[in-house]
Amino acid sequence: MYKALLLYFSGTGITRHFAQLIQEQMEKHGYRCDLLNLEELIDITVLWQKKPVALPYTIRAEVKRPLSKYPWPYLELKKAMKAAAENPVLSHLKSEWEEYDIIGFGSPVYGFRPAPVMISLLLDLPEFQGSKRAFSFATHDGAQGDYENFMSQVLTEKGFRFVGHIDHTFVYSASAVLRESFDHLSSGRLLVRKSAQARKQIDIFIKYLNNMFEGYHGAYRMTSPMSLIFGLPYRLIYSFGIDFMLNHFLFGYGIHKDKCIQCMTCVMQCPQGLIELDEDDYPLRLYHCMYCLRCLNWCPTDALYFSKLTDGKARFPGIEVLLEATKQDELASRLSKKR
Ligand SMILES: Cc1cc2nc3c(=O)[nH]c(=O)nc-3n(C[C@H](O)[C@H](O)[C@H](O)COP(=O)(O)O)c2cc1C
Ligand code: SF4
Ligand code: SF4
Structure with a gap:
C-alpha cells in the first residue's frame, strides 16, 4: 500500500x-x-x-x-x-x-x-x-x-x-x-x-x-x-x-461601518493575519495581501468591499453552501414526484 x-x-x-x-x-x-x-x-x-x-x-x-x-x-x-x-x-x-x-x-x-x-x-x-x-x-x-x-x-x-x-x-x-x-x-x-x-x-x-x-x-x-x-x-x-480585473476591481480595501457588526470573522479568517482593528474596533487592513478574497466573501453582512466597482456585488459563499443548495433541490424534486 x-x-x-x-x-x-x-x-x-x-x-x-x-x-x-x-x-x-x-x-x-x-x-x-x-x-x-x-x-x-x-x-x-x-x-x-x-x-x-x-x-x-x-x-x-x-x-x-x-x-x-x-x-x-x-x-x-x-x-x-x-x-x-x-x-x-x-x-x-x-x-x-x-x-x-x-x-x-x-x-x-x-x-x-x-x-x-x-x-x-x-x-x-x-x-x-x-x-x-x-x-x-x-x-x-x-x-x-x-x-x-x-x-x-x-x-x-x-x-x-x-x-x-x-x-x-x-x-x-x-x-x-x-x-x-x-x-x-x-x-x-x-x-x-x-x-x-x-x-x-x-x-x-x-x-x-x-x-x-x-x-x-x-x-x-x-x-x-x-x-x-x-x-x-x-x-x-x-x-x-x-x-x-485585479487592477480595477480587486485592489484596495474598504468597509461600511454602518453594515459591520464587528463579528471579527474577517479578522479571524484572513489567512495572513493582516486585518487589525482601528481605534473604534472596526477591521482595518494595513498591509497589502495576496487577495484571496476570504474576508470579502465570508463577511456575513457584505460590509467589506475591495473597490467601488465590487461594492454591493455578489459573494462566493463557499463549497458547502453550493452543495447544500443542490441537496435541497434534489429533495424538493423527489418530494414533488411522490405527490
Ligand atoms: C487573487 C486571485 C488571483 C487569481 N488568479 C487566477 C489566474 O491567474 N488564473 C485562473 O485561472 N484563476 C485565477 N484565480 C481564480 C482561483 O484560482 C480559483 O477561483 C480557485 O479555484 C480558488 O481556490 P480556493 O477556493 O482554494 O482559494 C484567481 C483568484 C484570486 C482570488
Ligand atoms: S483578501 Fe485574503 S489575505 Fe487579503 S485581507 Fe482578505 S482574507 Fe486577508
Ligand atoms: S466580517 Fe464583516 S461584519 Fe464581521 S467584522 Fe469583518 S467587516 Fe465587520
Missing part, C-alpha cells in the same frame, strides 16, 4: 474540495492518503510577514496604492529562491514525512502562479535530497499559466523528485465579485458536474502514479489536444482579463 500526503492551501475552499476528491480517489485505489492544511502546519501570519513572496500584481498594487505598514516588505520569487533557507520550525518534517511515498502540494492559481503562501512555505522546507517524490495540484478559473513550472522548479530546488501535476476548474469564484448576484443552485450543479469530471481525471493520474511506482516512466500529460491548439490565445485573452 502506497502512502500519500496532500498538503494544500485553500483561499475559499475550492482547492480543499479538490484535495478531498484526490484523497477519496486515492483511497479507492488502495492508497493511504493523509490531508494537511497548510494553515494547520504553520502560523501563516508569521510565515508571510517574515518573508512575503509577492506576485507581480501585488507589487503593482503596492506601487499604485501604498498601503503597507512596512515600506517594501516583499520579495520577488527569483530573489526569494536564491535566499531560500530551511526554516528551523519545519525541520521536523524531514523525518515526519519519511513514511510517505509521495507528497502532493496544492493551492489555487493566483496571477498564473501558486498562491504566494504556498511558495513561501515551500522555500522554508528542509532539503529532501532527491529522495521524495512530489506532485503539484491546483484549482483555477481556466488559466493556470506558469503554475506547474513554478511548482516543479521550487520542489526540484528543495530536492523533491517532481513527477507530475493535476489541476481542475470547479466554480468561477473569482469573478463572483463582479456579478450582481450569485446563483447558488446553478453553481452547485456546476460543482457537482465538475467534481465528477475531476474524479475521472484523478483516476487517470493515479494510474500514471501506479505505473511510475512499478518502474514504468511513461510521459504524463493531462493537457487536452484542444488546449494545445487554443491554449496560447486563450491564455493571452485570459491573462489580460484577469490582470485588468
